Amino acid sequence: MGNQQHKRITSTELTQKQIAVLKATTKFTEKEIREWHEGFIRDCPTGRLDKKKFIEIFQAFYPKGQVENYCKHAFRTFDTNNDGRIDFQEFLLAIATTSQGDLDTRLAAVFDMYDISNDGLIDEKELTTLISAMYDLLGEIVCKDDYEPKTIAAAVIEKLDVNGDKKLNKAEFIAGCKNNQIVRQLLAPNI
Known part of the structure; x- marks a missing residue:
C-alpha cells in the first residue's frame, strides 16, 4: 500500500529529467513548463487527465457545442501510450505540436x-x-x-x-x- 501511495505522489511531481526531456522536445522554457504543469495538476490532481475531465474542459471552451464526438478523437490522438489517460508529458507534447510546430x-x-x-x-x-x-x-x-x-x-x-x-x-x-x-x-x- 505504501508503494501505491508513493507512485501516486511521484506522478504529480515534475522531475528535472522530465523538464529536460520536455525542453528538448518543445520550445517551452523551464518556467513555462512549470507553469503548464501547475495548471495541469490544479485541473488534474492525480496527474492524469481522463476522458470525462477532457470532455469537461472542452465543454467550457465550446459551451454551445456537443463536444463528445470530437473529444473522443482528440483524446485518442493525445493519449499516445493508449492507457486511457493523458499524463502531463503527453499533454504538453500535444500542446507543443499543435501550437509550436511548423x-x-x-x-x-x-x-x-x-x-x-x-x-x-x-x-x-x-x-x-x-x-x-x-x-x-x-x-x-x-x-x-x-x-x-x-x-x-x-x-x-x-x-x-x-x-x-x-x-x-x-x-x-x-x-x-x-x-x-x-x-x-x-x-x-x-x-
Whole structure:
C-alpha cells in the first residue's frame, strides 16, 4: 500500500529529467513548463487527465457545442501510450505540436486525428466522421446538401487525392491543406 501511495505522489511531481526531456522536445522554457504543469495538476490532481475531465474542459471552451464526438478523437490522438489517460508529458507534447510546430508538423498532427483506423490513410468515412464531430463541437446546424459532412468529405477527397485511390495519405493531406486555404480552414481551422 505504501508503494501505491508513493507512485501516486511521484506522478504529480515534475522531475528535472522530465523538464529536460520536455525542453528538448518543445520550445517551452523551464518556467513555462512549470507553469503548464501547475495548471495541469490544479485541473488534474492525480496527474492524469481522463476522458470525462477532457470532455469537461472542452465543454467550457465550446459551451454551445456537443463536444463528445470530437473529444473522443482528440483524446485518442493525445493519449499516445493508449492507457486511457493523458499524463502531463503527453499533454504538453500535444500542446507543443499543435501550437509550436511548423505548418507541416501541425498538419501532420491533424492528419493523425483524422486517421481513425490508424492505417496511414484517411478515407471518406473517416473524413465525414471528423467533419461531423467538428460541426457538433461548433454547434453548427447543417441545412443545405452542399454543406453536409459527407458531401464535403467527398469533395475534399476528390480535390486532394493525387494518386487516385480515393483516400488521403499524410503527404496528400498536408500538401492539400498547405495549397488550399479553404480546405485548411475547413479541416484545420486553428492552424
